[in-house]
Amino acid sequence: METISVRSLTKDYGGGKGIFDIFLSIRQGEVYGFLGPNGAGKSTTIRHLMGFCRPDSGRAEILGIECFRGQKAIQPHVGYLPGEIALPDDMTGTRYLKLIGKMRKMKEFGYAQELARRFSINPDLLIKRMSKGMKQKVAIISAFMHDPDILLLDEPTSGLDPLMQNRFVELVEEEKNKGKTIFLSSHIFEEVEKTCDRVGILRGGKLIRDITIDELRSSQMTTYQIGFSGISDLRKFQTQYPDAHCAKNALQLTISIPDSQINPLISALSQCSLRFLREEKHTLEEYFMQFYGGEEHV
Numbered sequence: 001m002e003t004i005s006v007r008s009l010t011k012d013y014g015g016g017k018g019i020f021d022i023f024l025s026i027r028q029g030e031v032y033g034f035l036g037p038n039g040a041g042k043s044t045t046i047r048h049l050m051g052f053c054r055p056d057s058g059r060a061e062i063l064g065i066e067c068f069r070g071q072k073a074i075q076p077h078v079g080y081l082p083g084e085i086a087l088p089d090d091m092t093g094t095r096y097l098k099l100i101g102k103m104r105k106m107k108e109f110g111y112a113q114e115l116a117r118r119f120s121i122n123p124d125l126l127i128k129r130m131s132k133g134m135k136q137k138v139a140i141i142s143a144f145m146h147d148p149d150i151l152l153l154d155e156p157t158s159g160l161d162p163l164m165q166n167r168f169v170e171l172v173e174e175e176k177n178k179g180k181t182i183f184l185s186s187h188i189f190e191e192v193e194k195t196c197d198r199v200g201i202l203r204g205g206k207l208i209r210d211i212t213i214d215e216l217r218s219s220q221m222t223t224y225q226i227g228f229s230g231i232s233d234l235r236k237f238q239t240q241y242p243d244a245h246c247a248k249n250a251l252q253l254t255i256s257i258p259d260s261q262i263n264p265l266i267s268a269l270s271q272c273s274l275r276f277l278r279e280e281k282h283t284l285e286e287y288f289m290q291f292y293g294g295e296e297h298v
């Protein structure tokens with residue numbers, strides 16, 4: 001079932017800023033990662049999903065309800081973590097969470113307490129005495145505590161230390177296993193790789209990639225250095241891989257192939273006598289980074 005649907009969504013702030021003709025379709029139980037450089041339009045898209053902004057054209061829907069007009073109907077089903085957290089300073093975290101809970105007509109705060117324990121935070125402290133990371137934890141608890149079906153999380157681990165980032169990854173895995181739909185924006189590639197089923201890459205307000213992590217992994221190039229025992233072995237291999245790069249004065253070749261092409265390579269290598277085979281794996285970070293550089297990379 002499609003829980004989040006975005007069709008040709010456009011918000012033009014002028015001067016090339018905003019979001020343009022965005023299409024997204026996210027299924028129940030899917031964890032979708034939204035990546036892109038600063039100013040790419042991630043928060044703008046999320047704010048449209050929350051119904052805070054009226055699109056210039058196109059539609060954003062959650063559970064089949066148009067987000068801007070149906071904001072009130074959607075909110076009970078959604079947990080939202082804003083990119084810029086503004087909590088009331090002169091309140092304790094507990095009082096703030098109780099207040100939000102009351103607005104949501106929550107009767108049960110057991111899950112909020114459990115989350116506070118998991119994120120090692122004492123919410124009884126005054127918010128103005130809290131560190132950035134502590135405030136982030138209060139905001140995370142607020143987004144998750146009413147057990148919503150859909151979570152919209154704008155840079156959820158911003159300000160969290162690595163241990164707490166791991167706790168967050170575990171929480172996302174658990175919520176996914178419960179069938180929740182999770183849409184999160186992030187600048188942390190490792191977190192996206194660990195948590196997401198699919199990623200969208202936004203740049204200059206346009207969605208330039210929408211790809212599953214599995215597709216991404218199988219399209220990854222891996223480089224192999226192959227040392228041959230003799231020139232006849234090297235020549236035999238080259239008949240099948242004429243583009244393999246030959247190192248000077250050595251019985252050695254370098255070849256880059258997508259992981260999906262590993263079987264033909266192994267079969268070709270099995271017919272040769274080798275001295276060594278070394279693998280250099282390219283990371284997903286290298287893949288993502290190409291979208292963060294200059295225009296020439298896209």
Ligand SMILES: Nc1ncnc2c1ncn2[C@@H]1O[C@H](COP(=O)(O)OP(=O)(O)OP(=O)(O)O)[C@@H](O)[C@H]1O
Nearest residue numbers: 013017018036037038039040041042043044045083
């Ligand atoms: N209300 C607004 N009025 C005018 N321009 C805006 C408004 N909101 C956002 N923008 C512009 O739209 C673009 C997208 O901003 P947005 O906050 O969505 O980016 P982002 O991808 O979330 O960035 P970051 O990674 O820095 O959080 C930016 O150029 C921003 O300056």
